[in-house]
Amino acid sequence: MSRAGQRIGCIAATDSGREAAAYLGALWPDEVEVFDEGTVANSLRAAFGHCDAVVAFLATGATVRILAPLLGHKTTDPPVVCVDEGRRFAIALLGGHYGANDLARRVAAALDAQAVISNARDAEGIRPLPPLPRPARHLVVGVGASRGVSVDEVLETVDAALARGGLDRADVRALATVDLKAHEAGIVAAARLLGLPLLVHPAPELAEVEVPNPSEVVRAAAGTPSVAEAAARHAPAAAPGRLLVEKTKSPRENPMATAAVAVHDQGPEQARPEQAGRLAIIGLGPGARDLTAPRALEELRTAEVVVGLDQYVEQIRDLLPERVRVEASGLGAEERRARSAVELARAGHRVALIGSGDAGVYAMASPALDDPDTAGLDVVCVPGITAATAASNVLGAPLGHDHCAISLSDLHTPWPVIERRVRAAAEGDFVVSFYNPRSAKRDWQLPKALALLAGHRPAETPVGWVRNAGRPDQSQGLATLAAFDPAVVDMYTTVIVGCSQSRIVAGRFVTPRGYRWKE
Numbered sequence: 001m002s003r004a005g006q007r008i009g010c011i012a013a014t015d016s017g018r019e020a021a022a023y024l025g026a027l028w029p030d031e032v033e034v035f036d037e038g039t040v041a042n043s044l045r046a047a048f049g050h051c052d053a054v055v056a057f058l059a060t061g062a063t064v065r066i067l068a069p070l071l072g073h074k075t076t077d078p079p080v081v082c083v084d085e086g087r088r089f090a091i092a093l094l095g096g097h098y099g100a101n102d103l104a105r106r107v108a109a110a111l112d113a114q115a116v117i118s119n120a121r122d123a124e125g126i127r128p129l130p131p132l133p134r135p136a137r138h139l140v141v142g143v144g145a146s147r148g149v150s151v152d153e154v155l156e157t158v159d160a161a162l163a164r165g166g167l168d169r170a171d172v173r174a175l176a177t178v179d180l181k182a183h184e185a186g187i188v189a190a191a192r193l194l195g196l197p198l199l200v201h202p203a204p205e206l207a208e209v210e211v212p213n214p215s216e217v218v219r220a221a222a223g224t225p226s227v228a229e230a231a232a233r234h235a236p237a238a239a240p241g242r243l244l245v246e247k248t249k250s251p252r253e254n255p256m257a258t259a260a261v262a263v264h265d266q267g268p269e270q271a272r273p274e275q276a277g278r279l280a281i282i283g284l285g286p287g288a289r290d291l292t293a294p295r296a297l298e299e300l301r302t303a304e305v306v307v308g309l310d311q312y313v314e315q316i317r318d319l320l321p322e323r324v325r326v327e328a329s330g331l332g333a334e335e336r337r338a339r340s341a342v343e344l345a346r347a348g349h350r351v352a353l354i355g356s357g358d359a360g361v362y363a364m365a366s367p368a369l370d371d372p373d374t375a376g377l378d379v380v381c382v383p384g385i386t387a388a389t390a391a392s393n394v395l396g397a398p399l400g401h402d403h404c405a406i407s408l409s410d411l412h413t414p415w416p417v418i419e420r421r422v423r424a425a426a427e428g429d430f431v432v433s434f435y436n437p438r439s440a441k442r443d444w445q446l447p448k449a450l451a452l453l454a455g456h457r458p459a460e461t462p463v464g465w466v467r468n469a470g471r472p473d474q475s476q477g478l479a480t481l482a483a484f485d486p487a488v489v490d491m492y493t494t495v496i497v498g499c500s501q502s503r504i505v506a507g508r509f510v511t512p513r514g515y516r517w518k519e
Contacts, residue, residue: 006031006051006052006053007031007033007050007051007052007053008024008028008031008032008033008051008052008053008054008055008103009033009034009035009046009047009048009050009051009053009054009055010024010025010032010033010034010035010047010054010055010056010057011034011035011040011043011044011047011054011055011056011057011058012034012040012056012057012058013040013057013058013062014057014085016057016085016087017057017058017083017085018034018057020057020083020087020111021034021055021057022034023110023111024055024107024110024111027110032055033047033051035047037318040058040062040066041066042318044056044058044063044066044067045066045067045070045318045319046318048067048070048077048078048080049070049318049319049320049321049322050322051078052078052099053078053079053080053081053099053100053103054078054079054080054081055080055081055082055083055090055103055107056080056081056082056083056093057082057083057085058082059082059084060082060091060093063080063082063093064093067080067094069289069292069294069297069319070297070301070319071094072151072152072193072301073151073152073155073193074094074095074097074098076193077094077095077098078095078099079092079094079095079096079098079099079100079103080093080094080095080100081093081100081103081104081107083107083111083113087111087113088113088114089108089113089114089115089116090104090105090107090108090111090113090114090115090116091104091116092104092115092116092117092118096117096118101115101117104116104117105117138171138173138263138264138265139167139171139172139173139244139261139262139263139264140172140173140174140175140176140199140231140232140233140241140261140262140264141158141161141162141172141174141175141176141232141259141260141261142175142176142177142227142228142229142230142231142232142233142234142259142260142261142262143157143158143175143176143177143181143187143190143227143228143231143257143258143259144177144178144181144218144222144227144228144231144247144257144258144259145177145181145184145186145187145256145257145258146256146257147184148186148256149184149186149187149256149257150186150256150298151185151186151189151190151193151298151302152186153186153250153252153255153256153257154186154187154189154190154257155190155193155194156250156251156252156257157248157249157250157251157255157257157258157259158172158175158190158194158259160248160250160251160259161245161248161259161260161261162245162261164245164248165244165245165261167244167245167261169194172194172196172261173196173197173264174191174196174197174198174199175187175190175191175194175196175197175198175199176198176199176200176201176231176232176234177198177199177200177201177227177231178200178201178202178203178206178222178223178224178227178230178231179200179201179202179203180203180222180223181200181222181227182198182200182378183278183378185278185280185298185299185302185380186257188278188302188350189302189350192302192350193302199231201230201231201234201236203222203223203224204223204224205234205236206224206226206227206230206231206234207219207223207224207225207230209226209229209230209233209234209240210233210240211225211226211229211230211233211243212229212243212246213226213229213246213247214226226247227258228247228248228258228259228260229243229246229247229260229262231260232260232261232262233262235264238264238265239265240262241262241263241264241265242262242263242264243260243261243262244261244262244263245259245260245261246260247259247260248260277344277345277346277347277348277349277350277351277377277378278345278349278350278351278377278378278379278380279341279342279345279351279353279368279374279377279378279379279380280299280303280350280351280352280353280379280380280381280382281341281353281355281359281360281364281365281368281369281379281380281381281382282296282299282300282352282353282354282355282359282382282384283296283355283356283357283358283359283360283361283363283382283383283384283385283386284296284312284315284316284354284355284356284357284384285356285357285384285385285390285470286356286357286385286386286387286390286468286469286470286471287315287356287468287469287470287471288470288471291385291390291470292316292384293382293383293384295382296382296384297319299352299380299382300316300319300320300352300354301319301321302350303320303324303350303351303352304323304324304325304349304350304351305324305325305326305327305341305344305349305350305351305352306320306324306325306326306327306351306352306354307327307328307337307340307341307344307351307352307353307354308327308328308337308352308353308354308355308364309328309329309330309331309337309354309355309356310328310329310330312354312355312356313326313328313354314328316354327340327344334364334367335367337353337364338353338364338367338368338370338371339367339371341353341364341368342368342371342373342374342377343373345377345378345379346373346377353368356384356387357384357385357386357387357390358383358384358385358386359381359382359383359384360381360383361386361405362405362407362435362436365381369381385470386405387433387435387469387494388405388433388435388494388496390466390469390470390494391433391464391465391466391469391476391494391496392433392496394466394469394470394474394476395464395466395476395478395496395508395509396464396505396508396509396510397508397509397510397511398431398462398464398496398498398502398509398510398511399431399433399496399511400510400511400512400513401431401499401501401511401512401513401514402428402429402430402431402499403430403431403432403433403511404425404430404431404432404433405432405433405434405435406418406421406422406425406432406433406434406435406449407434407435407436408434408435408436408437408438408442408445408446408449409435409436409439409442410442410445415445418445418449419448419449419452422449422452422453423452425453426452426453426455426456426457427456429456429457429499429500429501430499431496431497431498431499431502431511432453432496432497433494433495433496434446434449434494434495434496434497435494436491437486437489437491437493437494437495438486438489438490438491438493439490439491443486446486446489446495447486450463450481450484450486450497453481453497454481454482456500457481457498457499457500458481458500459480459481459482460480460481460482461480461481461497461498461499461500461502462478462479462480462481462497462498462502462503462504462509463478463479463480463481463484463495463496463497463498464476464477464478464479464495464496464509465477465484465488465489465493465494465495465496466493466494466496467489467490467492467493468492469494478504478507478509481497496509498511499511501514
């Protein structure tokens with residue numbers, strides 16, 4: 001519910017909006033903070049991540065598009081109200097029953113505007129009666145799920161089961177599942193977002209619990225004929241709970257989660273909470289926010305600790321809730337970052353280890369997974385768009401046939417080894433993507449590599465370069481192998497050299513696939 005004393009973030013895109021935001025700040029000085037993080041999008045993301053509620057003097061469509069990657073669940077996201085340019089309407093956009101409706105009314109009254117409420121009961125002016133007092137109950141929600149289920153679907157399924165039984169989430173004391181699902185990200189994140197312990201029970205123990213809907217399919221997959229119902233009822237040191245809601249499937253079209261609810265005479269304190277951590281190794285992509293995978297954003301939203309290179313941490317800091325612990329370090333500390341991430345995960349934390357591009361390509365997955373202490377950890381690698389594929393799409397389709405990637409940095413690989421690989425790529429007529437082509441102290445490796453390639457392909461072979469692909473300061477160019485000037489590139493540049501069949505078509509770098517079909 002909207003309340004005095006909360007922190008309200010205000011964002012505006014125009015002079016009129018900024019004037020209105022300043023007015024609210026003067027009217028409610030202890031609550032309002034006007035955000036200006038350089039761009040409207042950054043300001044809105046920052047307010048959403050750090051405030052109890054948000055008032056956006058923006059179009060509703062723009063607000064939804066900016067916030068879409070950050071949305072979690074209606075019970076945990078801050079309520080959002082939009083005010084139009086003419087200051088005629090205060091629209092409860094997100095979280096109506098969780099504060100947006102009341103905040104819209106407050107803002108409308110302050111600005112002499114009209115509150116726009118879309119929830120049916122509130123729109124009709126009908127307020128629900130206060131519930132009758134009743135004793136608190138000890139409810140346990142058992143959860144089963146397919147691998148890869150999202151946190152949103154788990155939360156929706158829990159709510160569906162509670163609604164089916166007319167039960168109150170406030171009475172839920174724990175979520176419970178089978179040991180096979182102890183590290184299932186969606187279930188673990190749901191428990192954390194609800195502020196509940198996750199109780200994990202061995203499959204053989206659940207198999208002994210009497211349930212109304214056993215399944216041999218579930219037994220084959222999980223080692224017990226029931227997960228949701230059995231986990232809800234199971235109490236290791238007490239009598240089983242009484243089942244109030246039988247197995248309820250997710251309301252989605254292709255359900256990936258089930259839930260059941262049981263009531264226990266005593267709280268579930270004697271059950272075993274799961275304390276194991278999780279390590280998510282995340283590739284953020286080339287730099288543009290809309291090129292970061294939704295799964296990566298989900299992992300960042302549910303992480304407890306984020307570990308990464310300082311410049312990459314700053315790239316996504318606005319996405320992180322205030323509760324998140326951040327461990328940032330500079331270039332050259334890659335192995336220390338990887339080790340720290342593994343240690344934190346083993347200590348029971350949900351850790352996100354971040355890097356640019358794809359985490360498995362010249363990035364953090366290698367040193368992290370090379371650590372034997374990852375044995376037994378729940379580890380997930382989230383793919384990202386690599387520098388080579390990002391650059392390729394800027395230039396055209398240079399990677400349309402066989403290609404390889406070679407780093408020209410000799411900090412970790414001796415130059416003779418790099419040279420041997422370049423020669424092999426030249427002799428094999430591969431398209432080559434060069435990573436780390438040049439730095440202030442390394443300026444001769446790229447000319448040497450180009451000379452090796454020139455001995456095996458025509459002088460007119462296309463060469464393309466892209467600096468900071470996908471970022472606001474992106475730049476790029478095309479040349480031929482004979483005319484290309486290595487001085488135009490730096491350590492933020494990816495260079496792609498074509499094969500003997502590559503060519504420039506309508507200003508685009510293309511390597512034909514060479515499709516040939518048998519008649």
